[in-house]
Amino acid sequence: MSRLTFDRKPAKFAAARLAGALAPGRGAAVGPLKLEGNEPLPLPGPDWLRLTPRLSGICGSDLAMIDGTATAYFDPLVSYPFVPGHEVVAMTERGRRVALIPVLSCLVRGINPVCGQCAARRTNLCERVAFGHLEPGLQSGFCADTGGGWSTWMVAHTSQLVDVPDDLSDEAAVMIEPTACAAHAALRYEGHETVIIGAGTVGLLTLAAITATRDKDRSGPLIVAARYVEQRRLAKELGADIVCAPDELPRWVRSATKAMVVGDQLTSGFRHVVDCVGSTDSLKQALRVVAPGGEVLLVGMPGNVSLELTSLWHREAAIRGCYAYTRNDFMAAIEIVRRFDLGRLVSATYPLDDYKDAISHAASAGRRGAVKIAFDMRESGV
Amino acid sequence: MPRPGFVLEVDRSTPPIMFWRGENFSLEKLPAGRSRVIYPPEPLEAIEDIDGAIRDALLNPHEQDPLPAQLFPGMKLTIAFDDVSLPLPKMRSPDNRQRIVEAVLDLAAEAGVDDVHIIAALGLHRRMHEYELRHALGDRVYDAFHPRGTLYQHDAEDRDNLTVIGSTPEGEVLEISKRAADSDLIVYVNINSVAMDGGWKSITTGLASYHSLSFHHNPETLQHTKSLMDRHKSELHKSVWRLGAVMRDHGPKVFQIESTLNTDMFPSPFDFLSKREWEWKAKDRATFLATTKSLSRTPTRLARKIFHSIEGPHQMTSVQAGDTEAVHKITLEWVHKQQLVEVHGQTDILTLGIPYVCPYNPDGIMNPVLVMCMGLGYLFNMYRNKPLVREGGVIIMTHPTYREFHPVHHPSYIDFFEQVLADTTDPATMSRKWEKQYAEDEWYRHLYRTGNAYHGVHPFYAWYWGAHGLQHAGKVIIVGGDPPTVRRLGFTPASTMDDAFEIASDVVGRTPTISHLHVPSLLVADVQ
Numbered sequence: 001m002s003r004l005t006f007d008r009k010p011a012k013f014a015a016a017r018l019a020g021a022l023a024p025g026r027g028a029a030v031g032p033l034k035l036e037g038n039e040p041l042p043l044p045g046p047d048w049l050r051l052t053p054r055l056s057g058i059c060g061s062d063l064a065m066i067d068g069t070a071t072a073y074f075d076p077l078v079s080y081p082f083v084p085g086h087e088v089v090a091m092t093e094r095g096r097r098v099a100l101i102p103v104l105s106c107l108v109r110g111i112n113p114v115c116g117q118c119a120a121r122r123t124n125l126c127e128r129v130a131f132g133h134l135e136p137g138l139q140s141g142f143c144a145d146t147g148g149g150w151s152t153w154m155v156a157h158t159s160q161l162v163d164v165p166d167d168l169s170d171e172a173a174v175m176i177e178p179t180a181c182a183a184h185a186a187l188r189y190e191g192h193e194t195v196i197i198g199a200g201t202v203g204l205l206t207l208a209a210i211t212a213t214r215d216k217d218r219s220g221p222l223i224v225a226a227r228y229v230e231q232r233r234l235a236k237e238l239g240a241d242i243v244c245a246p247d248e249l250p251r252w253v254r255s256a257t258k259a260m261v262v263g264d265q266l267t268s269g270f271r272h273v274v275d276c277v278g279s280t281d282s283l284k285q286a287l288r289v290v291a292p293g294g295e296v297l298l299v300g301m302p303g304n305v306s307l308e309l310t311s312l313w314h315r316e317a318a319i320r321g322c323y324a325y326t327r328n329d330f331m332a333a334i335e336i337v338r339r340f341d342l343g344r345l346v347s348a349t350y351p352l353d354d355y356k357d358a359i360s361h362a363a364s365a366g367r368r369g370a371v372k373i374a375f376d377m378r379e380s381g382v
Numbered sequence: 383m384p385r386p387g388f389v390l391e392v393d394r395s396t397p398p399i400m401f402w403r404g405e406n407f408s409l410e411k412l413p414a415g416r417s418r419v420i421y422p423p424e425p426l427e428a429i430e431d432i433d434g435a436i437r438d439a440l441l442n443p444h445e446q447d448p449l450p451a452q453l454f455p456g457m458k459l460t461i462a463f464d465d466v467s468l469p470l471p472k473m474r475s476p477d478n479r480q481r482i483v484e485a486v487l488d489l490a491a492e493a494g495v496d497d498v499h500i501i502a503a504l505g506l507h508r509r510m511h512e513y514e515l516r517h518a519l520g521d522r523v524y525d526a527f528h529p530r531g532t533l534y535q536h537d538a539e540d541r542d543n544l545t546v547i548g549s550t551p552e553g554e555v556l557e558i559s560k561r562a563a564d565s566d567l568i569v570y571v572n573i574n575s576v577a578m579d580g581g582w583k584s585i586t587t588g589l590a591s592y593h594s595l596s597f598h599h600n601p602e603t604l605q606h607t608k609s610l611m612d613r614h615k616s617e618l619h620k621s622v623w624r625l626g627a628v629m630r631d632h633g634p635k636v637f638q639i640e641s642t643l644n645t646d647m648f649p650s651p652f653d654f655l656s657k658r659e660w661e662w663k664a665k666d667r668a669t670f671l672a673t674t675k676s677l678s679r680t681p682t683r684l685a686r687k688i689f690h691s692i693e694g695p696h697q698m699t700s701v702q703a704g705d706t707e708a709v710h711k712i713t714l715e716w717v718h719k720q721q722l723v724e725v726h727g728q729t730d731i732l733t734l735g736i737p738y739v740c741p742y743n744p745d746g747i748m749n750p751v752l753v754m755c756m757g758l759g760y761l762f763n764m765y766r767n768k769p770l771v772r773e774g775g776v777i778i779m780t781h782p783t784y785r786e787f788h789p790v791h792h793p794s795y796i797d798f799f800e801q802v803l804a805d806t807t808d809p810a811t812m813s814r815k816w817e818k819q820y821a822e823d824e825w826y827r828h829l830y831r832t833g834n835a836y837h838g839v840h841p842f843y844a845w846y847w848g849a850h851g852l853q854h855a856g857k858v859i860i861v862g863g864d865p866p867t868v869r870r871l872g873f874t875p876a877s878t879m880d881d882a883f884e885i886a887s888d889v890v891g892r893t894p895t896i897s898h899l900h901v902p903s904l905l906v907a908d909v910q
Contacts, residue, residue, distance in 0.1 A: 244800065248800055251797055251800065252801070254825065255797050255801060258824055258825070260824060260828060261825060
């Protein structure tokens with residue numbers, strides 16, 4: 001029985017930052033992440049259950065944390081030491097196979113009355129993620145009281161659980177959480193011409209979610225900018241009309257919109273741009289190709305970025321965040337996972353003992369032709 | 383007395399043969415007993431008194447009155463001239479265009495003609511840079527006319543300044559520069575590098591609109607152009623000659639001046655390029671080795687700069703003026719005298735060394751689309767009667783075929799490569815599906831009209847140029863090319879010439895016959 005924990009250790013955090021800058025994922029070897037024994041956690045309340053994770057994915061936000069590139073913004077929203085892992089398919093003690101909705105909203109935290117966002121069922125925007133009877137933590141996997149998926153034990157509130165249909169494999173089930181993010185992002189899709197920047201897990205799942213709702217005959221073109229060959233192949237398969245290399249994107253958008261070019265800026269562009277990377281470069285590119293009055297939907301988690309915003313102002317474009325999901329998004333995600341057979345995107349699984357290799361693989365997934373890397377606890381013998 | 387062209391049958395004693403490879407060269411050993419190398423005739427003797435010959439041509443034209451007799455005060459005179467797409471490499475100063483234009487201007491001045499416009503007959507080519515205009519016409523002409531707005535470049539998209547002359551019975555429309563159409567006399571100054579150039583093609587392409595060009599610059603016409611160098615078997619030239627008849631019957635009078643060049647293309651440091659390999663002396667071998675070694679260590683960008691700075695001797699062998707068809711007939715005789723080589727029979731394979739330059743990238747980058755155009759368009763078409771390679775045979779080219787484009791000169795080429803070639807390499811399909819979009823793209827139009835970009839539709843034309851070769855060849859292999867880029871062109875990449883022969887064996891067997899067209903120096907194989 002074991003778990004990976006992440007503690008607040010500034011010196012190790014600095015070392016991880018340095019190592020991560022040299023080679024993505026290297027922070028796992030020198031940073032605060034460590035493998036240790038795992039004793040069952042006490043249940044925080046009566047509606048809580050113990051879970052034994054089967055698979056738990058490695059997300060971009062996890063990698064940012066491990067390599068020390070996550071912004072300090074999250075510091076008050078997490079509690080140390082925590083066990084990472086919020087993409088989870090697990091078993092309850094009664095033998096239910098469940099996917100975890102990791103958001104630690106008012107209901108989970110025992111806060112009554114619930115905040116305005118939770119009352120409006122926008123639990124992803126809960127205003128009380130640092131309050132209530134739990135330690136701060138915006139999600140399971142970032143909270144000291146709940147544990148996380150990178151372990152053989154964790155706890156969850158009953159409201160956080162979604163039963164996994166029998167026809168879905170564990171690999172498919174572990175894709176439900178990231179697909180729910182994508183389903184949430186796809187709620188902003190209205191059939192306009194759309195660009196998706198990035199074709200890692202987030203980009204590909206967002207593409208699948210948009211394709212699931214898209215009437216191809218009546219909607220504008222859908223372009224995906226993908227860096228790697230396998231990503232391009234998958235993007236084409238998941239419904240992109242055009243797949244191009246990131247540096248070719250402005251050229252494709254220009255051609256599709258018959259835009260002129262002034263300096264680096266297209267005079268028109270696409271109304272809907274989905275940034276699934278969240279870097280300075282991807283956001284700059286998003287602003288180059290978004291139409292006047294259009295919207296850049298930021299789905300990939302950004303860190304500190306440096307942006308020239310004059311064009312945003314001048315062209316009345318908008319950048320809008322897109323974080324997590326609601327229970328409805330989870331239900332939609334199950335259908336999307338099933339329809340597009342998204343379990344195949346789990347490229348490799350590792351036991352917790354091999355966490356350094358797993359992190360390294362996840363950090364270079366695109367380059368290595370992989371998409372989702374997950375920890376596999378099924379043979380851990382709990 | 384220059385030696386005529388020569389077909390070398392390769393035997394065991396034949397040294398390796400030089401191939402162009404973009405901004406470098408290689409030596410390739412061709413299989414003995416079944417390979418032949420076709421060398422061009424040596425350069426013909428040049429005219430010594432060029433200015434005298436030009437003046438003589440203007441005063442004693444063919445089937446027209448002498449030029450002075452056609453010039454009068456108050457007339458509108460338009461001088462049109464070929465752009466920098468030829469000759470290649472650029473001509474050592476003074477350029478023949480400068481000599482001829484100056485001579486025409488002298489006669490115009492003597493006759494009191496003061497309404498003179500000089501137009502670069504670009505067709506859909508890129509506008510020339512100022513330094514290129516100065517090189518072609520000289521500072522005196524440039525400084526006298528350009529500031530006054532009477533030296534300018536043809537704009538095939540300027541609707542206000544184009545006019546329809548008429549149509550052929552086949553429905554082809556001749557629409558050309560309004561200024562040229564409204565002139566009392568057009569003097570066209572031509573440089574005839576190859577048999578394809580000149581005649582009615584000069585005005586009907588150089589001064590025409592996109593609409594007018596589209597009647598013959600299309601896949602169907604070019605697939606039936608066999609070859610571009612054989613006017614009488616070229617559907618393109620038949621169309622152009624029909625349009626020429628419209629010009630003759632309904633347009634202004636044309637005084638055509640054509641000049642031919644010998645094959646002295648490269649200056650002395652590059653002497654070895656024009657020599658036959660078995661005649662290389664120690665100095666040639668040393669120069670070749672030093673050149674290839676240093677080029678292989680030189681960044682491509684710098685190597686490109688070095689090559690594009692070369693100025694060729696390109697000595698004039700003839701100049702004739704007067705009636706377009708009468709003049710062109712003589713021109714063709716001179717071109718054939720310099721370039722024609724008799725060859726017997728076709729072979730299974732044709733090998734071609736592709737150089738750093740083709741007519742569409744002077745001072746630019748030989749992008750992958752142009753590699754296809756140069757190989758299957760220009761070099762494959764250097765024949766009369768029948769192609770050097772049999773139908774269904776294999777064409778092997780050597781070129782690095784890098785995925786690199788000149789962003790200013792070739793913006794629509796980049797999109798064409800990424801968008802169109804990713805969809806289809808079939809000329810007819812791309813014409814039907816994509817050409818209109820590129821032709822009507824406002825951004826490309828803007829760059830063509832105000833910048834130095836080829837017209838948006840030009841990459842299609844470059845591709846159509848190779849349509850006949852594409853249809854004829856069973857397989858096309860590029861040796862030394864970037865594999866993904868070569869595959870995007872629809873061709874097969876090979877690392878070495880031996881690999882290429884191995885790949886070709888799937889199509890032509892293990893003991894194919896091989897022709898190698900020796901480049902540089904232009905030649906037309908007269909295949910019997």
